[in-house]
Every structure is written in C-alpha cells, then in structure tokens.
Amino acid sequence: MLADLPSCGTPLSAVAARAGCAAPVAGPAVVDLVMDSRRAGPGSLFACVRGARADGHRHAAAAVAAGAVAVLADRPGRLPVDLGVPVLVVPSVRAVLGPVGALVAGDPADRLQVVAVTGSNGKTTTSTLLAGVLDTPGRRCGLLTTVGATVGRHTRTTALTTPEAPDLHRLLRWMVQRDAAAAVVEASSIALDVGRVDGLCAEVAVFTGFEPDHLDHHGTVEQYWASKARLFEPDRARVGVVVTDDPWGRRLADQARIPVVRVGTAADCDVRVVHGTSSAGGTEVLVERAGRRHALRSPVVGGVHVTNVAAAWTAAVVLGADPDDVADRLTHVDPPPGRGTLLTAPGAPLVVVDYAHTPGALADAVATAGRLRPAGEVHLVLGARGARDRWKRQGLGTAARAADHVWLTNEGSHGEDPAAIVAELAVGLLGSDARVRTVLDRRAAITAAVDAAGPQDVVLVVGRGHETLQDAPGALDPATTQRFSDADVARAALGEGRRRLAG
C-alpha cells in the first residue's frame, strides 16, 4: 500500500491556481489527490482520468460517495449534473496530475535533491547503487524503483515501476517525513510518456543506455526514445549523465538542451570507461575523469553493469560528493534483488537469477554466465511475458543461442497460450547448437535445469528477477496471480539436489 499520511489540507483555490483553471467561489480544503474512485476518502480531490479501459468521469459519483470533496475533470459533460461538489475543469486532467499532486503533497520535491534514472536496462541497479552511495544516517536518500520504495529502514510496496504522479509525490512526502534529503527515482519511458514524473525537476537525470522495448505502448522506436529524451529537457532536469555507448545515447547527449556529462568508452567521454570486467566477485571499472583515474568496485554481477556502476559514480560526483568517497561507498552497496543474484550449494551448479528481458540484456547475461564458470556449460531458463511486446520473442530466442542448454518455459502468459509464446521464442533458436527443451511449468523448468547442470555449470534464470507474483498459467484474469519467486524455487532445487547427493 502507498503511504496515506495526514495532510493539513490545501485550499481548493490554490489547487485551481496550480491547475491553471478558474477557482470555484468557495470550496473545502483538499487533503489528497486520487485518480481511482476506489481510493477516494474524506477530503480527497478525485481526478477523472480517461484510460484505455475506463473513463474516470463515470466513477466521479462513487468517489464523491466515498468522501471526495471536489473533482478535477476535462470532460465535464460526462459528469452527473447533481454531483454536489465543486468541479475544476482543465483541458487535460493527466497534464495537471503532476503539478497538482505535488501541491497537495506539500511540494516535497522542493525539499529533496532528486535524481531520476531512465534507460532500457539497468535503471533499477543504477538507482539502487546511487541511492546507496547517497544514503547516510545523517542524510537519508529515498529510493523508488520497480522493486518498491525505501527510505532508511522503511519500505513500501508499489504496483508500477514509476507510480502515477499523485502517488509519486505522496511517496516523496513520505521520504521527507522520514528525514530524506535526497531521492533517486526510476523513471520508465511509459511514465515519462503519460506524465507520471510531471511536477518534478531533477538535479540530475541519468540515461543508462537504449535498446528497443515497450513498443506496444510507444508504437515506434523513435517515440520510445523521445519519451526517454523528455527527461533531459530544462524543465525536468538540470544536468544529464548520459551513457553514450550506443547511438541513441550519443544522439541524446548531442541534442539535449541541458548540460550533459558523457559516460562511456569513447575518447570524447567526460567520464571515460578505460576498463571494465564482471565476475562472481562483482564488477570492477576503471574510469578516467579530468585526467585522473578512479578504480570502482561493486558487488553487482553482470557485464551490463560496467556502465551502470560508472553512471552511478558520476551522478554522485555531479551532485558534489567526493569522488574517492563515492568509490569507497560503492563497494558496500548491495545490488537490488533479482539482478545478477548468485545462489549455490556445495556440489551444485551456480544459479544466477536475473531480470534480463530484452535481447541485448539477455545476450549480456548469457555472456556473463559463461565467464562465471569458464570450464562449465550455461543452462538458460527462458520465457517471455504474455500479452506484451510480442515482437521481442524471436530476438530473445536469438540471444539465447549462445547458451549450451535452453529450457523454454512460461513467464506469465496473461491470457495467451504459453505454448504459443514458447514456440515464438523457439523460432530464434532454430538451427542453433544449444540443446533446447520445453518445460512449461516454470517451477519444473528451473528444477530440471538445476538437476541437469553439473557443479561446474551455471543455471541462468531470466525474465522475472525480483518479482514474487506470477499469473496462473493460461489465466485470463490477472487477479489469479500466485506467489512465485524464481530465487526461492532455485534455492529449493539446490537444496533438493544436495539432499539427493547426500542420500
């Protein structure tokens, strides 16, 4: 549940001024902004959002019945005539959710040094490393990622990678109330596109790199990139830290209208990655900045994290932290769960649980797995999410060709036929040297891979990382989710294997 902390209330006239619309003659104070009638309560302002499935205007009466004292609408004609509360009319409700959400939450971002992190892969890891470096007992740094929200020892679960704007600002207030002086926020492209990070101007915006994803939402690669590039506009961030190792990053650095610090392997980078490796012991990066070299080390495992570590270090330095201090602190920051998480047991293979779900990230994860146990083989457990970005599947299959064994399985089919999803992955594997087996039951697939692998091998389980819920196979209703953690299943399989060996 998201934080719902008491607020002393914002006059409706101030809300109207922030929303840029006419103020009602009189109106009660607003204590909260909600965009779901089911979350409305006494004193809340209900924002009528038109979505893909529902029109919030149709739920305004329910929100008022639950205690909403005013309504924000852009199609007032769709509201019941006898709603009985003031209606603030704006051209687009979504467009004012950020500014109004910030106001109602008490503009918490004004009291925080905010860093926003975007990119196709590595957002969660980079955000976690950076927040870990910035967080000290006397000066807390909040963290908001797809894994959830944390500040100090307090945590909150969240439903989306980047929450809707009212929730985002409410969470920032929660962090301020728990002594945060800084916050690192993972900003997904969808969030940037629909305005979930509106009302926020980051001190630093980080771009971790780019490869096509979320095309179901964005339509084209160009639009996907443009959504991410929006974070690097003067009203959203003061300085950019941009990984320029791919053409889209270079284009962003060239076109951004804010100062940009370039991070990467190219000679023109402000923070040049001179050398980077990743092993079971973590990731080591040698960077050069202003003629001085710095050796960075992080426990995070995966070749993809070389630039993430460099970007996290750079962002902290741009914020004014001492470069050596940051390097020292990086060595102690735990990576997020399900990102290169290593599990093993005596006499058992090494299991790596990772979130890789794009072809580029998968190729990197397989290559890293191969380096972890050079004398052994890589067993890859691979699925693809149903009802989402179907075009990615063949590319994932192609990236899987570098593994020695591929165990195709279900990753949450969301109403699609799991066997059909796997068949599309298999197209990318046609003619490959890898031994391909299909075990649709994910628990059985992970267990079979761990059983089949020798102690010198690596079992790489990708796609779900930290996630602990999966929809029941073939289920149409997302409400039929069941608890399922790849890491827990792998741990159980490793334990079983050990018992069998002992027996």
Ligand SMILES: CC(=O)N[C@H]1[C@@H](OP(=O)(O)OP(=O)(O)OC[C@H]2O[C@@H](n3ccc(=O)[nH]c3=O)[C@H](O)[C@@H]2O)O[C@H](CO)[C@@H](O)[C@@H]1O[C@H](C)C(=O)N[C@@H](C)C(=O)N[C@H](CCC(=O)O)C(=O)O
């Ligand atoms: C594409 C997108 O952003 N969709 C979001 C959108 O859904 P929608 O347009 O279908 O909303 P809807 O169901 O039509 O409802 C319209 C409005 O009526 C309201 N309503 C509805 C029913 C009711 O009884 N009362 C009521 O008030 C809803 O709360 C909503 O405000 O508005 C919903 C309400 O906030 C979001 O939950 C939903 O995110 C959905 C769940 C989602 O899965 N989004 C994913 C694609 C997403 O945003 N992912 C990114 C990227 C993750 C990554 O990097 O991998 C993320 O940041 O999480």
